[in-house]
Amino acid sequence: MQQSGPAITRRVVSVAEGRAASRRWWDHDADSYQEEHGAFLGDVDLVWCPEGLREAEAGLLGAVGGTRVLELGCGAAAGSRWLDGQGARVTALDLSAGMLRQARLAAERSGVRVPLVQADALALPFGAGVFDTVHSAFGAVPFVADSAALMREVFRVLRPGGAWVFAVTHPLRWVFLDDAGEGGLVAVHSYFDRRPYVEEDVAGVPTYIEAHRTVGDRIRDLTAAGFVLRDMVEPEWPPGHEETWGQWSPLRGRLIPGTAIFVAERPAT
Incomplete structure (x- = not known):
C-alpha cells in the first residue's frame, strides 16, 4: 500500500538508488542552490565550508602550480576556477547536469573556463595515477552510502604521494536536528546509527539521500583504501x-563543530 505523502526515514539504500536520487535532486535544485549560496561561494574561490574557511588562508592543498587536480562533486566549480588561477591543471567533475550548467554560467561570468566532466564518483572515468590532488568541498562524499568504495576509487586515480582532501558535515552533527536555532542543540539521534538519511516520494522511491559515517568510520575507510x-x-x-x-x-557554530575536513595522502611508496 502506497504511503499518503513523502516520507523521511533512515534506511539502507543501494548504489543505484543513491546515484539516481542524487542526480535528480541536484538537477532539480541546482538553480535555487546557486541563487541562495552563490554569492557566499563566489565564482572564483575555494570555500571549504559554511564557516567560511578559504583555501587561500588554509593552504590544505599545498602548492598546486603545475599539478593535476580533480575536484570531486564540483557543483558550480568555483574551487576549480580558483585553482586554475594558482597554476593547477584542473578537472571539475559532478554527477549533476544541472550543477554543471551552473558551472558553465559561472565560467561565462568570470571568464575562467575549466574542463567539466559529468560522471559518478564511484566510477571515475580516468586511468590510475592520473592526479596529484583530489579535493571535494561537500561534494559527492556526503551523498555516497558506500564510503569505502569511494575512498578506493580516489586512491586509484591518485599518483603515489598524491593528496586527498575533503570536507563533510561533522559527524557529531548527526546527533542533532537540522535546526539552526536552539532546537538544534538537543541530542536526539544516535551517533552510531549509520543508516543514511533518506527522503522518499509517495511511491517510496528515494529523492534525496545523505550518508552518515562516524569519525572512526571515515578514518577506517581511508586507511583501508x-x-x-x-x-x-x-x-x-x-x-x-x-x-x-x-x-x-x-549560535551552533560557537558551541559544536559543523564541518570536518580530512587531509589524507596516498603514500609515495
Missing part, C-alpha cells in the same frame, strides 16, 4: 560571521 591521514580540521566559527546556512549558524 591505503591512505595515510595527515590531519582532520574542524573549522571554528569566525567572529563577525553572522550568516546562517541551513543548519549552520553563529
Whole structure:
C-alpha cells in the first residue's frame, strides 16, 4: 500500500538508488542552490565550508602550480576556477547536469573556463595515477552510502604521494536536528546509527539521500583504501560571521563543530 505523502526515514539504500536520487535532486535544485549560496561561494574561490574557511588562508592543498587536480562533486566549480588561477591543471567533475550548467554560467561570468566532466564518483572515468590532488568541498562524499568504495576509487586515480582532501558535515552533527536555532542543540539521534538519511516520494522511491559515517568510520575507510591521514580540521566559527546556512549558524557554530575536513595522502611508496 502506497504511503499518503513523502516520507523521511533512515534506511539502507543501494548504489543505484543513491546515484539516481542524487542526480535528480541536484538537477532539480541546482538553480535555487546557486541563487541562495552563490554569492557566499563566489565564482572564483575555494570555500571549504559554511564557516567560511578559504583555501587561500588554509593552504590544505599545498602548492598546486603545475599539478593535476580533480575536484570531486564540483557543483558550480568555483574551487576549480580558483585553482586554475594558482597554476593547477584542473578537472571539475559532478554527477549533476544541472550543477554543471551552473558551472558553465559561472565560467561565462568570470571568464575562467575549466574542463567539466559529468560522471559518478564511484566510477571515475580516468586511468590510475592520473592526479596529484583530489579535493571535494561537500561534494559527492556526503551523498555516497558506500564510503569505502569511494575512498578506493580516489586512491586509484591518485599518483603515489598524491593528496586527498575533503570536507563533510561533522559527524557529531548527526546527533542533532537540522535546526539552526536552539532546537538544534538537543541530542536526539544516535551517533552510531549509520543508516543514511533518506527522503522518499509517495511511491517510496528515494529523492534525496545523505550518508552518515562516524569519525572512526571515515578514518577506517581511508586507511583501508591505503591512505595515510595527515590531519582532520574542524573549522571554528569566525567572529563577525553572522550568516546562517541551513543548519549552520553563529549560535551552533560557537558551541559544536559543523564541518570536518580530512587531509589524507596516498603514500609515495
